[in-house]
Amino acid sequence: MIKHHPKFELLQSFVNGELPASLSAGITIHTDMCPACQQIVTQLTEQLSYASFEEDSFDEFTVNKPNTVVNTEVSVEAIDDFNFEQMIASITDSNDIDIIEPKVEKNITFKKKVYALPPVLNNMVLGKTANIGKLARARIQLDEDEIHTSLLHIEPGGSVPEHTHKGFELTVLVEGTFSDEKGDYVAGDFIMLDKQHQHHPVSEKGCLCFTVANDSLHFTQGINKLLNPIGAFIY
Amino acid sequence: MQVASTCLPSDSINAISSKMSNQINHTELCQWLTAVAQKRDKQAFTHLFNFFAPKIQRIAIAKVNTDTKASEVVQETMSNVWRKAHLFDGNKGAATTWVYTIMRNVTFDMLRKVKSNKEDTLSDDIWPLAEAENIQESDYDDHLASKNLRSVINKLPENQQQVIKAYYFMEMSQEQLAVHLNLPLGTIKSRLRLALGKLKVQLGESHD
Numbered sequence: 001m002i003k004h005h006p007k008f009e010l011l012q013s014f015v016n017g018e019l020p021a022s023l024s025a026g027i028t029i030h031t032d033m034c035p036a037c038q039q040i041v042t043q044l045t046e047q048l049s050y051a052s053f054e055e056d057s058f059d060e061f062t063v064n065k066p067n068t069v070v071n072t073e074v075s076v077e078a079i080d081d082f083n084f085e086q087m088i089a090s091i092t093d094s095n096d097i098d099i100i101e102p103k104v105e106k107n108i109t110f111k112k113k114v115y116a117l118p119p120v121l122n123n124m125v126l127g128k129t130a131n132i133g134k135l136a137r138a139r140i141q142l143d144e145d146e147i148h149t150s151l152l153h154i155e156p157g158g159s160v161p162e163h164t165h166k167g168f169e170l171t172v173l174v175e176g177t178f179s180d181e182k183g184d185y186v187a188g189d190f191i192m193l194d195k196q197h198q199h200h201p202v203s204e205k206g207c208l209c210f211t212v213a214n215d216s217l218h219f220t221q222g223i224n225k226l227l228n229p230i231g232a233f234i235y
Numbered sequence: 236m237q238v239a240s241t242c243l244p245s246d247s248i249n250a251i252s253s254k255m256s257n258q259i260n261h262t263e264l265c266q267w268l269t270a271v272a273q274k275r276d277k278q279a280f281t282h283l284f285n286f287f288a289p290k291i292q293r294i295a296i297a298k299v300n301t302d303t304k305a306s307e308v309v310q311e312t313m314s315n316v317w318r319k320a321h322l323f324d325g326n327k328g329a330a331t332t333w334v335y336t337i338m339r340n341v342t343f344d345m346l347r348k349v350k351s352n353k354e355d356t357l358s359d360d361i362w363p364l365a366e367a368e369n370i371q372e373s374d375y376d377d378h379l380a381s382k383n384l385r386s387v388i389n390k391l392p393e394n395q396q397q398v399i400k401a402y403y404f405m406e407m408s409q410e411q412l413a414v415h416l417n418l419p420l421g422t423i424k425s426r427l428r429l430a431l432g433k434l435k436v437q438l439g440e441s442h443d
Contacts (some may be wrong), residue, residue: 024343048335087288091317092317099323101404120360123357124346144351
């Protein structure tokens with residue numbers, strides 16, 4: 001049973017679209033396997049959409065986002081009537097409709113073992129697989145500066161050497177199981193660690209993980225802004 | 236001002252209506268979206284636009300920082316509403332939630348383009364707008380075959396692609412397609428026939 005879930009605040013940022021693609025994908029992998037968190041996400045989306053589109057709700061809406069309060073009074077007249085009409089005309093000029101193509105189920109193979117690729121990764125570019133002993137890692141090329149996203153495969157009996165993190169490290173277990181000092185993990189578990197955590201994951205039967213980490217010394221500079229909304233919530 | 240709600244639908248949406256704002260006329264939004272989907276009703280779209288566009292502009296400007304970019308979010312979001320209205324299912328949620336999802340996705344991809352200089356569209360994988368049918372791609376050869384088929388389809392003229400994809404991938408009926416595209420049934424039938432003819436030739440040639 002899944003025991004490790006994203007914090008509520010992280011789900012809020014996710015629904016708000018404030019997280020980088022890497023962490024957003026991690027949450028989607030989790031919610032695809034965790035009906036409880038899926039339900040929270042659905043409810044949050046409903047609430048946020050009502051709040052967004054209520055007539056007089058802008059003060060309420062921005063309460064949770066102090067850094068944007070300054071902007072709430074900005075130009076309502078930014079779009080004038082003329083632009084409105086022009087935009088409507090240009091949009092409705094086209095008769096095209098969007099067709100949703102069927103979702104393709106892709107596979108990925110590590111050491112001859114075939115895994116179903118989480119659908120959220122379907123359109124992401126995977127780099128070459130690097131092998132180190134019983135570990136294999138394929139980078140997911142998202143170009144998010146210091147944030148590195150990978151698929152990590154551990155062969156049965158393999159382990160990750162004891163390590164700490166300069167920034168954060170998210171592990172979402174896609175398939176299989178592993179254990180560390182704190183216990184056992186199953187598919188769907190969402191494990192967020194920071195530099196205070198030391199761990200030494202061992203996988204007796206092998207597993208595939210989705211990992212996101214920022215190891216950069218420049219954490220406070222480059223990526224800081226992007227992570228601001230969640231900075232306080234990464235434990 | 237809180238106005239007593241008299242216009243909330245009594246059917247499926249009712250289940251979540253307690254959480255809804257009395258200030259939004261959800262039934263009306265739903266009807267407009269349906270009119271856009273079924274009749275390509277420009278008047279209904281104008282109503283939707285007038286309701287959503289100013290709000291989207293205000294929300295977007297806090298996220299994308301410039302008026303120009305915010306207008307792009309409005310344009311892109313409302314274009315999506317026009318092109319995807321047929322995917323909206325009033326039984327699964329409110330129109331506001333549906334439009335919010337589109338707006339959030341458009342904004343996400345735009346910000347990603349600015350920050351990471353990536354032109355990819357990941358938002359629809361992270362927050363899918365509609366549940367598409369899954370198809371298996373387990374076999375490597377099948378994978379190649381379906382890729383091949385798709386690339387052949389993508390070479391068809393735009394109007395033939397549209398009917399092929401809608402008819403076979405979405406399993407819309409020819410009658411539904413005629414309504415959605417606002418075209419005579421005969422045109423749909425002849426486009427399908429033309430497209431299939433071309434596909435046969437293409438796939439036959441490349442399958443030797």
